[in-house]
Amino acid sequence: MAAETGPTGLRERKKAQTRTALASAAMRLALERGVENVTADAIAEAADVSPRTFRNYFSGKEEAIVAELVDGMGYIADGLRARPADEPLWESLRHALTFSAFLPPEQLEQLAVKVRMVMASKALLGSQLAIFERLGEQLTAVVAERTGTDASSDLYPRLTGVVAANALRLAVFMWLESDGRLDLAELTADALAQLRAGLPEPDTSTTRRHQP
Structure with missing residues (x-):
């Protein structure tokens, strides 16, 4: 201390x-x-x-502009690390990655404005990818801790971390494209649930779940 x-x-x-x-x-x-x-x-x-x-x-203005979002990814990883050790991993991932469910509406709207600006800028394309790459790295480290695996030699923690981070990335993109008609936390939870189930083929005989 x-x-x-x-x-x-x-x-x-x-x-x-x-x-x-x-x-x-x-x-x-x-x-x-x-x-x-x-x-x-x-x-x-x-x-x-x-x-x-x-x-x-x-290194430049691009890195600085997205730094707030990159640093914010650390809170998601911290949320995963704080989940009960005996909780199923994918349940813990769902709790950590659906952080948006606990944000006040005004804070969620501010997040949308910031991410939309970053996504719209060609100059920030590389930096935009760095946001979720960073999250993938952080999730990988936590998954390795929880599962007792070695991220340098075991595929599982890396695969899980990268896939979970990109599930959130896709959910964010769909959320922004819908102009708020879709719920970010629900999209994220659904993406993780489908991954956890092994991505079963959708039942095309029923109405699609996330129609605008």
Whole structure:
């Protein structure tokens, strides 16, 4: 505990605060001005730090703009890690990835605005993919912990982490395409349920479940 309250802990907190300030400024400016009209220097100025400090945290404006979303993925992995150890893994994944069910409507709308902006920008395509790649990596680590497997040599934790992350990615895309007519948490839960069941072929004799 002493390390958390000493100089090292203070430095780490200040670094985290600076990164958060830069990420917040980058996202805000991108929403206000458009991605193409944002510069690294403008982000640094908005966060009240030097351009050199900006470069200590991010390789460019694209990385900074999506940082808020990338960092948010960590909360999902933390949610999975916090689930009961004796709970079935796919049930734990469902609880962690349907985080949107617990967000206030205004916060969910803010998330939609941010993700839609990122998706619409060709300049952010690579950074957009990094959001869910990061989540896949984090989920892989937690799945390996829970199952006692080695992510460096066992396929299961990597496959599960990547598949779960991309299930969320697809659910987000469908949610945004529906302009809110579909529920993000329900889409995510349905995607995970189908994966858990082995992706059985749909029954085409009945009405499709997620029609706009």
